[in-house]
Amino acid sequence: MGIDWTVTRAIARRELGSYLGNPAGYVFLTLFIAATGAGAFLQAGFFARNLADLALLNKVMPAILMLFVPAVTMNVWAEERRRGTDELLLTMPVRDVEVVLGKYLGALGVYTIGLGFALAHVAVLARLGDPDVGLMASTYLGYWLVGVAFVGVGLLASMFSANATVAFILGAVGCAGLVFAGTAPWASGIVGCGLIAGTATLVWITIQGSSENAGYVGVGGAVVALVMWLTGTFAAFEESFGLLGVERHFYGFGEGIVRLGDVVYFVGIAVVVLYVCTFMLGRRHW
């Protein structure tokens, strides 16, 4: 049975409306424009470079997004759980995947609107010089794709707590893992440990059909990963997990190069986390 897009669209629209109907949503959007504007034009060397591009913003954009995107997604599930409306929604004739996709597309819509406003930076560049349209298009595509991945991570984080602040912190930590992986060997190693621990926990929950002792399995997985890393049992530990870093895949877009592999990377992260979200939601039936 396929996905019912009528249901998914209704949920996405409700999510988008909820965000845009809230003054806090506009405050976040304003902060986003301000932060990206500062990243683009207020860094030292922008005018000295004499180039109408967003190279300086590209260096800090993943870091901005690792804070901005979880701020957008922190309430997506946390608020539903806090108010108890998840019970109402999940007893409707809807499939879990339709709910997850609806919520994801709603949050991605909010991010896309924010990014739309951030196109103002291109207008500023056009006023100052003559920006390359193709380069701008690929750069913004890159920004959007980072959001595609981070919105998924933030959505997953929001499922773990009914407290929005906790959901924000979890989301920011998850996105930070992707931002910092590949920037330094130690960062890649930590991300690898976290990923192995998380995967071990999910596999355990799947096999057991319950979350009993899952915490021990997670810690056990982290210890095993740590031993593999620090003893050099798995020689390419840092290099392997470094491949998961956003920077490596985002870099090309800022240079005007759109590689299929990079697009697949960002979309792949979103697909994996949305699958995990659907899996987590289905756990209530166990």
Next chain:
Amino acid sequence: MSTSSAPVTIRANAISKVYGDFVAVHGLSFEVRKGTVAAFLGPNGAGKSTTMKMLTGYLAPSSGTVELLGKDPGSSESRIALARRLGYLPENGPLYLDMTPRELLEFFGEVRKLGDIDKAIERVVEQCAIREVLHKPIGKLSKGFRQRVGMAQALLSDPDVLILDEPTSGLDPLQIREVRGLIRELGQQKTILLSTHILQEVEAVADTVIMIHEGRLVFDGSVAELRDGRSLESRFYELAGAPEAEADEQADDQADEEDS
């Protein structure tokens, strides 16, 4: 009122729900037949809401099985089809506070894929008397109106089965009378299971009573059988295992609550 020959609409077969070391529901078994208004009675914390969540398919039982209209509401095959025939009002009537009742009903109408959403909304607006607040944000409504909007949501698809978790909670006496009247009217055609700890409510609307205490079934029968020639209060406290002195005190509390 149903007869014993009416088909079973809701069936719990030895269902239990365990959270870690805490057993919320212990091997509960009961049936509710078509066209019956069944009161799910029990003191606070007895496991009523947990049981209702299992009946709607929101939670899976740790053991035992649930049947709604002859099918398992938790299974992926039957869940969607059953959800179309089920109206559910969760405990405390959770709603999206940023929406107006009209927007909320349109949203759920769309999610439920109702053919004529406007007609369905018009029907439940009349049934639940919410026209005057239809375009006000739910967050600004009184608890009584929110509860009525929750009822309207549950009735939107004109479901065969209604599961209502404390439907009169937060309503004033006039509103309580109206909701009870609505439940009695709906009970002519539908199967209704409503949870309550208010004994007056049981007498006012229920055909049968299922009483649980500490997650265990302590009574399943008609209101007359529950009464057993005594007052409902004394029977309630007897079944809830309340000591005599405490029972008197609770009877006063109960009377106060019913008066309010």
